[in-house]
Amino acid sequence: MNFRFIVKPELCIGCRSCELACSFTHAIENVRSLTRISPIDGGFKDLWVPVTCLQCDDAACIKSCLVDALKRNPVTGAVELNQEVCVNCMACVAACPFGCAILDTQHDMVVKCDLCGGDPACAHFCPTKALEWKPIEVKKKQAV
Amino acid sequence: MIHITINGKVVECKDGEMLLSVIRRERIDVPTLCHHEAVEPSGACRLCTVEVTKPEWDGWCDYVTSCLYPAKDGLIVNTHAPKVNELRKSILDMYLARHPKSLKIKQLAADYGVLATSLETVVDGNNCILCTICTRICDHMGFSAISTVGRGHGKEVAPPLDMAPADCVGCLACAKNCPTDYIEYETGNGRLKIWNKEFEMVACTVCGKTTVTKEFAEHLSQQRDIPFEYFEKCDECHRKELSATMGKIANWEREVRS
Ligand code: FES
Numbered sequence: 001m002n003f004r005f006i007v008k009p010e011l012c013i014g015c016r017s018c019e020l021a022c023s024f025t026h027a028i029e030n031v032r033s034l035t036r037i038s039p040i041d042g043g044f045k046d047l048w049v050p051v052t053c054l055q056c057d058d059a060a061c062i063k064s065c066l067v068d069a070l071k072r073n074p075v076t077g078a079v080e081l082n083q084e085v086c087v088n089c090m091a092c093v094a095a096c097p098f099g100c101a102i103l104d105t106q107h108d109m110v111v112k113c114d115l116c117g118g119d120p121a122c123a124h125f126c127p128t129k130a131l132e133w134k135p136i137e138v139k140k141k142q143a144v
Numbered sequence: 145m146i147h148i149t150i151n152g153k154v155v156e157c158k159d160g161e162m163l164l165s166v167i168r169r170e171r172i173d174v175p176t177l178c179h180h181e182a183v184e185p186s187g188a189c190r191l192c193t194v195e196v197t198k199p200e201w202d203g204w205c206d207y208v209t210s211c212l213y214p215a216k217d218g219l220i221v222n223t224h225a226p227k228v229n230e231l232r233k234s235i236l237d238m239y240l241a242r243h244p245k246s247l248k249i250k251q252l253a254a255d256y257g258v259l260a261t262s263l264e265t266v267v268d269g270n271n272c273i274l275c276t277i278c279t280r281i282c283d284h285m286g287f288s289a290i291s292t293v294g295r296g297h298g299k300e301v302a303p304p305l306d307m308a309p310a311d312c313v314g315c316l317a318c319a320k321n322c323p324t325d326y327i328e329y330e331t332g333n334g335r336l337k338i339w340n341k342e343f344e345m346v347a348c349t350v351c352g353k354t355t356v357t358k359e360f361a362e363h364l365s366q367q368r369d370i371p372f373e374y375f376e377k378c379d380e381c382h383r384k385e386l387s388a389t390m391g392k393i394a395n396w397e398r399e400v401r402s
Contacts, residue, residue, distance in 0.1 A: 008394075043395075044395040091360070103379075
């Protein structure tokens with residue numbers, strides 16, 4: 001089944017549960033990791049936009065990686081960063097036009113959203129359903 | 145798929161897969177200093193040495209660098225055989241003499257019970273352990289700005305003719321992946337200095353934060369077809385920009401609904 005990560009900023013209350021869920025889920029040796037998602041002020045009263053990787057089709061991060069550490073997972077559709085291969089050159093951090101590849105200074109490594117391998121923790125913890133992980137219907141292309 | 149035995153446990157792996165990657169997958173701790181997943185193995189540090197044998201070898205065994213040894217069906221591997229441990233001990237003893245200040249070497253040596261080197265330590269400033277991770281990464285990224293020069297005692301990592309390397313873009317991958325933090329660089333004031341070459345950093349047009357050098361950004365934008373304006377804002381300002389754009393749409397949605 002195909003799933004899609006759906007973000008509805010109009011429902012977000014800026015409680016930052018997603019941040020906690022994310023950084024605990026990606027903890028390394030019991031040390032919290034930097035969150036890959038965060039609600040940012042949307043410029044209007046009581047409006048927050050949960051900003052996270054958009055998993056672009058023509059992703060600048062993949063193009064910028066000179067060691068092929070970034071690859072798309074064919075199952076989830078997420079662009080995943082292989083930490084073992086990454087050489088910390090910051091190319092993707094600089095190239096992403098949405099600023100969603102970020103440097104975790106505590107662990108000294110670049111991190112980005114990987115949709116938790118196909119079950120994003122943030123969506124589970126969002127109390128208002130501003131974040132959802134939903135199955136989508138794939139309409140078969142009709143023969144013309 | 146073939147089967148090999150590692151420390152008494154039978155594990156499945158691909159034919160010809162390097163032993164070290166099978167060992168790592170089994171979460172067995174084998175020390176390495178010259179291994180990096182991004183590049184081909186080179187067998188420089190010798191720390192990943194393991195004992196291998198086969199039933200038909202009549203009790204003979206071989207000591208091989210696991211990062212360069214392809215797995216073959218029926219191979220029996222011992223990653224911590226007494227002789228292997230002895231070997232690692234003496235190698236670490238030498239590394240400790242070469243680079244007495246490196247935290248990583250100190251830690252590895254302590255793990256093997258070597259608390260102080262039994263040899264004469266090398267003078268400061270000549271402590272490169274020649275693992276060649278830096279040169280291999282530089283080659284692999286397509287710059288080849290540095291390489292090993294000289295032989296024997298005089299062998300070192302350096303740019304050609306010891307001049308500021310024309311091909312270096314200042315990505316810092318060499319320095320950041322050096323296991324002993326031997327490669328030095330200076331940053332500050334929107335500039336970067338490495339290998340005697342000075343670079344200007346791209347400053348965020350909004351907040352002034354710097355991430356990569358101008359040369360690196362230009363290289364990526366030309367070679368990889370990424371618009372240069374992507375590099376002109378820092379990650380944080382990009383996120384703010386995204387939230388402002390999405391915010392407008394969401395606000396409109398909210399007003400329509402209410
Ligand atoms: S990792 Fe095999 S020799 Fe260094």
